[in-house]
Amino acid sequence: MENKEQAGSKEVHITHVFNADRALVFKAWTDPEQLATWYAPDGCTISFAKADIKQGGQYLSCVHVPAYGDCWCKGTYQVVDAPNKLVFTMEVTDETGKDVTPTEAGMAEGWPQVTTVTVLFFDLDGKTKIELHQTVSEELAKKTGAYPSWLSMFDKLSESGFTGW
Numbered sequence: 001m002e003n004k005e006q007a008g009s010k011e012v013h014i015t016h017v018f019n020a021d022r023a024l025v026f027k028a029w030t031d032p033e034q035l036a037t038w039y040a041p042d043g044c045t046i047s048f049a050k051a052d053i054k055q056g057g058q059y060l061s062c063v064h065v066p067a068y069g070d071c072w073c074k075g076t077y078q079v080v081d082a083p084n085k086l087v088f089t090m091e092v093t094d095e096t097g098k099d100v101t102p103t104e105a106g107m108a109e110g111w112p113q114v115t116t117v118t119v120l121f122f123d124l125d126g127k128t129k130i131e132l133h134q135t136v137s138e139e140l141a142k143k144t145g146a147y148p149s150w151l152s153m154f155d156k157l158s159e160s161g162f163t164g165w
Helices: 020-029 032-038 140-143 144-158
Strands: 013-017 043-052 056-065 071-080 084-095 114-124 129-138
Touching: 013 084, 013 144, 020 114, 020 129, 020 144, 032 043, 032 114, 032 144, 043 129, 056 084, 129 140, 140 144
Parallel strands: none
Antiparallel strands: 013 129, 043 056, 056 071, 071 084, 084 114, 114 129
């Protein structure tokens, strides 16, 4: 497999523990209605123009960022193995799903056109530990806000208490 890391940098790896059963946490990642409640950083919202969450399925989403405008992306679900593993791509697009360069979309120089996100789900005595890996430099993700956005989203999901679904 080709190494997609930038020279001298490591990619994004985040571990988080949720106080909920693994099946509930996995469902929160694979149900569009649930994703709409937490899958955007603080102060932002997300909407899905398309969300076919199954192996080989595709999505087109928009994170609405009040300070900067809309951030569109699409992707394909490469692995949907409930409740163990989720792998999907994230590709920078416009509102029609047409590929655009990250720079054209207003993103930081050096951000890749496509990243792959892998989420592993582990049972931890009734809680769930996830391990997230994204194929982008951790340094760049921290500089652009992408890394703290993951942390913010995980906090939102934890605070939801996994109720009302």
